Amino acid sequence: MVKYFDTHAHYFDKKFEEFSLDGEAVGADALLDSELMHETVSGIINVGTNIESSRAAIDQAAGRDFMYAAVGIHPEDAQNLSLDAGVELERLEALISSPEALDKHKIVAIGEIGFDYYWQPVDKAKQAEFFEGQLALAQKYSLPVIVHDREAHGDSLATVSKFPDVKGVFHAYSGSIETARELIRRGWYIGLGGAVTFKNAERLRAVAAALPLDRILLETDCPYMSPVPHRGKVNHSALLPDVANVLSRLHGIDCTELARITEENAHRLFDRIAVPER
Secondary structure, three states, X not given: OOOEEEEEEOOOOHHHHHOEEOOEEOOHHHHHOOHHHHHHEEEXXXXXXOHHHHHHHHHHHOOOOOEEEEEOOOHHHHHHOOOOHHHHHHHHHHHHOOHHHHHHHOEEEEEEEEEEOOOOOOOHHHHHHHHHHHHHHHHHHXXXXXXXXXXXXXXXXXXXXXXXXXXEEEEOOOOOHHHHHHHHHOOOEEEEOXXXXXXXXXXXXXXXXXXXXXXXXXXXXXXXXXXXXXOOOOOOHHHHHHHHHHHHHHHOOOHHHHHHHHHHHHHHHOOOOOOOOO
């Protein structure tokens, strides 16, 4: 049975309150503990978007040996915070300030962080303050990062380039193959999810086909970005086979091989994840 590693999920999101399994309304916990999930998924990184949701991600990962947490402040959340960056970054640092804290809370990365220039109005200076502050924390504590880059490709690349010791993944990648190659040259990974299945995503599929397999990570961004044929429904990790089917065809390999390679990539980047026994 093929199992996939989901490197980007948000199981604390309120949309999971709407999720139905076999026609019955269930919550995120029931979904995560379901047979469907255990048959399809080898691991999940539950990614926070602010301090509160980061703590929720930690709580959901506790007690589930296949689930880990990432903690961070998303650019949209950063822009809407009333407290200044220094206060919020101190709260974030408290979660990651020792190896014991990282191990206790199963924290494997700082994320989701970055730039979002889609939603207007944009406070670029505030987003940059939070992004650079979190990259500095990643550098200080030797953690990888999960980057959100929406319509900010040039600024995102320029900002991570200021921190050459920090590595991570550009999740839900939407940039050019040239930018992807530059990121890969610098040691970064590219996250691909449901968007590669969309009808109008020929450009993204061309980028995905040109990427080296050892730099691709699978992700859902659930409950958002549901792959075809599940558009309009709540996304979840057990839908990764629909993404894998597209990527495996693009690279001329079977899904079993794609699952193996992308899971190895996840373990290589997020090296605090326990490697499973084979």
